[in-house]
Each structure stands twice: as structure tokens, then as C-alpha cells.
Amino acid sequence: MHRDELWRVIDDQRRTLTDQLAELTDDEWRQPSLCAGWTVRDVTAHLTLQHVGAGEALRGLARYRFDVFRATREAACAKAAMPTEELIAEIRGHIGSRRHVPFVTANEALIDVLVHGQDIMAPLGRRHDVPPHAAAAAAARIWSRPFLFPAMKELRGYAFVSTDANFRAGDGPVIEGPILAILLLLTGRRALLGQLSGPGAAALSQPTTPGAAPA
Structure with a gap:
């Protein structure tokens, strides 16, 4: 995919996903996602982390002896404590931005939003279309x-x-x-x-x- 098209899809996915997140009930936010041990809220919180800076990312990794999965989990859990409206607003605020997680590329940002959108919506029985x-x-x-x-x-x-x-x-x-x-x-x-x-x-x-x- 051309880079501009890639980011257009990311923006469209974020826009659609945040619209759907705004419709979820309190009970749906607590439901298990497709990720073992992660709730819908946890995965949503993970999606807010695209704008983490390199320094913060390195400190988080070092704190957990460079265990990427544990560092990712702990960062998401911390974010998940935020009010629902703020989680949605953070993801919506990423629309139009070209920033992504340090040490990877925009291609991984695409994978992130496509897959995690399904992690959230599929177990709730809600359709979330992907091009x-x-x-x-x-x-x-x-x-x-x-x-x-x-x-x-x-x-x-x-x-x-x-x-x-x-x-x-x-x-x-x-x-x-x-x-x-x-x-x-x-x-x-x-x-x-x-x-x-x-x-x-x-x-x-x-x-x-x-x-x-x-x-």
C-alpha cells in the first residue's frame, strides 16, 4: 500500500472504531476480548498508546527487563483506569496524526488498528468492517x-x-x-x-x- 493510503485506512478505522466504542454499554466494556486475559477496555486502552515517546517506551521496557508483552500489558492496565470518555477521546485524537509506537513502522500501526478492532468488536457480536x-x-x-x-x-x-x-x-x-x-x-x-x-x-x-x- 502507498503510505498515504495506509494512513487513510488507519484514520478511517480509528474513526469507525471510536464511533462504535461510544455505543458500548458498561457491561460490554467489561467483556473478554479475543486476547486471552484482556477485556474490551484493556485492548481499547492499548490502542491509546500509539503516541508514546521513545524515552517512555524504553523506560517501560527496562522496568520489566525488556519483556515486551509484560510492559505492554502494564501500560495498557494503567491506561484502562481512565474514564471511558477519555479513552475514546485519545484514540479519536490520533486521527490525522502520523505518529506511531517507537521502533516499528506505520505498517505495524495498520496491523494494530485492524486486528485490535476485531479483538474488541467480534466477541461482542458487533461487525467492524475492514477493507x-x-x-x-x-x-x-x-x-x-x-x-x-x-x-x-x-x-x-x-x-x-x-x-x-x-x-x-x-x-x-x-x-x-x-x-x-x-x-x-x-x-x-x-x-x-x-x-x-x-x-x-x-x-x-x-x-x-x-x-x-x-x-
Whole structure:
């Protein structure tokens, strides 16, 4: 994706997501997300952290001995204590900005907003649309950076074919279906596994651990 188009999608996703967040009930904010051990509020709080500076990020990592997942979790928990309206306002305030988390690129910001939007809305039974071409770009980025995504260790042994976007990757038993379902699977989330078909999908349709924590 062209950089301007990438940021346009990020802005659109943030706008739509904050509109939906404003509609949630108090009970929905407390519900589990697709991320094991994270509530809808926790994941929303995580999405406010895109503007953290490099110094603050390094201090947070050092505090937890450079355990990225623990540092991410603790930062999100601290933010989750904020009033609901402030969480929504912070994400809405990111619209139009080109800042992102230090030490990564705008591509990771795209992955973040696409996947975490589903983490929040899917378990609530609320639809949150994602442009297929953007999901394909995110999936391609993940495929090129497998070391950043623990689920990829297992999934490298499969071939993925999107039925609604230009994405094909890998060798092995075929997993075929909508790009959003593929994107979620590549990030360790099996919520849409039922939308995928092929020998590879059948092999994966076994009891497994819940989805990955935000990254």
C-alpha cells in the first residue's frame, strides 16, 4: 500500500472504531476480548498508546527487563483506569496524526488498528468492517516479519489463499478464505477459523489456546 493510503485506512478505522466504542454499554466494556486475559477496555486502552515517546517506551521496557508483552500489558492496565470518555477521546485524537509506537513502522500501526478492532468488536457480536486490500497488506507484512508474531511459528507450514483479496503465501496444506479470517489467524486469533476451508483449516480445527495478547 502507498503510505498515504495506509494512513487513510488507519484514520478511517480509528474513526469507525471510536464511533462504535461510544455505543458500548458498561457491561460490554467489561467483556473478554479475543486476547486471552484482556477485556474490551484493556485492548481499547492499548490502542491509546500509539503516541508514546521513545524515552517512555524504553523506560517501560527496562522496568520489566525488556519483556515486551509484560510492559505492554502494564501500560495498557494503567491506561484502562481512565474514564471511558477519555479513552475514546485519545484514540479519536490520533486521527490525522502520523505518529506511531517507537521502533516499528506505520505498517505495524495498520496491523494494530485492524486486528485490535476485531479483538474488541467480534466477541461482542458487533461487525467492524475492514477493507480487504488493507487486511492483505497487513497479512503480507506479518508474513515478512514472522519473528514478531508467535503464531507464525506453527503457520509457516501452511499455504494461505485469500478469496477476496490479493494474498497468497506459504507452502503446505491449503487454508483458504476471507482475508480478515486469515489476518486474525496469522496473529494467533482463531475466532474466524470457521470461515476458512481446505486441508490446512481442517488440521487447525482442533482445541487450542486463546488468542495472543496485543503487541
